[in-house]
Amino acid sequence: MKIFIVEDEAALADALDDKFKHEGYQTKVVYEGGSAFKAAKEFKPDIVLLDLLLPKKGGYEVLKEIKDDEELKSVPVIILSNLDTDEDIKKSMALGAADYFVKSNHPLKEVIEKVKTQLLKAK
Amino acid sequence: MQILLFVLLNLAAFAGILSFFWRSRNKLKEKLERLGAEARTFEKSMAEIKEARQAVYERNQALISANKDLEDTKVAALNILEDLDITKVELETINTRIKSILASIGEGVVAIDENNNVIEVNETAETLLGFMHNEMIGKNWLSITNIYNADGKELPKKERLISKAFSLKKMVSSGPVSVKTTLYLKKRNGDKFPVYMAVSPIFLSGKIIGAVLVFRDITEELQLEKVKADFIAIASHQLRTPLTAISWYTEMLLSGDVGKITISQKKYLEEVNEGNRRMIELVNALLNVSRLEVGSFTVEPEQLDIKDFAKGVCSGIRIDAKKKNIELIENYGAKIPKITADKDLVLIILQNLLSNAVKYTPEGGKVNIDISLSGKKELLIKVSDTGIGIPEAQKNKIFQKLFRADNARVIDSGGTGLGLYIIKSVLDQTTGRIWFESVENKGTTFYISAPVNWMEKKSGTRKLSPEGGV
Structure with missing residues (x-):
């Protein structure tokens, strides 16, 4: 199973990367939004973990690019952000996020559980 | 012969004289009779004249009386006119005063009659709506502008504040009708602007004869709120990011992902984790406080079975209670209807009160929760414990922000001092009340009272975060 991680905070990105590798997943990390879509197209992930506040291109734009793409639109995207307003949550879900x-x-461990649940749903 | 002739002549003369006297007598008699008749006529005339004079006299008296009445009436009329002049001046003074007051008010003010026709409007209302004074006077208010909710939908007639104000059955002193959500009014040019609006019905002899609408353009207030909300959102994001890193890395170390750790290392890492957890809790609590104080929190009420909901909260609390051998007793009154409330806010209230009760009750003690109806429409929640109580000298500070009683600090140094402040703020903003009774070293009982229709929908940037959040 392939997990695509878009997270600008290196410490958090590396923690996710290490944890999911440790759990046996194949991972790919991108630290900014500008190249995220292109990298996702090449990586062909089973699931995407996406931050919202990103350099070069924001998380919403990346989410929209993924959901507008025929090849990637069925891939579940979980938003992982420390923004917590109703507006952010509603907007993400409206754009097609699977969870927030x-x-x-x-x-x-809860993030891992959530990823597993989404992967089961996507099957 | 001569004598005879003489006698005859004398007789003739005598006869003539007799005849003359007879005729004269008759004439005299006729005359006397005529005189008598005239005298009677005269008497009659005199009586009639007398009557007529009496009538004239009486008429004259009546005229005099009428004249006097007229004089009195004239005086009275003059007095009334004088009074009217004074009243007119007074009315003009009052009118000028009212117009000056209306003109100086920064809010738009529109007075309408019971048929929604505009009877008065101030300059601010003219400016805000883009209509001239004479374009609104006498026109139906509902045809002048429309009112919309935040989603841009026109407000249904029954939800319009005018309808709500006109539906008030009796004189009330509870103030004007208003809503907490932002409404939008349409200008003459079709643009919409956000308003805070309040409508007060006008009562005369117990009947509604119209209403006064007061509205304020809150564009700048909303912009300011957005700036504050954006700041809170970014500040919270920045605060949470390093805390997340600490949390995740200690979690990975503790789970042995990077190798086995010693017992001491495990103990230290658990301390780091616990400290970090408290820091996250504090950030969430401070964000709640900030949203409560700015008023930017969302309220989404639903029909809530409070009994089932409280049971769920208690089952979570019972785990901590068991660790201290504390008996958690639940009592629910009969026939409690579903309440209208935001379940996250009710969760914050119940969880805080119950966890405090367990936290500050020594081992082997008791914690009670009672939920009942007080009267027909008032919900009463009672949370009591056999705990340390609140020191007498500190009772007046218990709802203050960040305050912690001395005896509470001894038991738990890690509390935020925000729980009761948040509960009180939530209740203050949702028509609820909280009070308590407490005896140090014996226990405390907190009471919460709220209407069954407790909370109204309110838009904001974020719901308050119960522990754990999203």
């Missing part, structure tokens, strides 16, 4: 997690409120 406020990072600080959830331990990594």
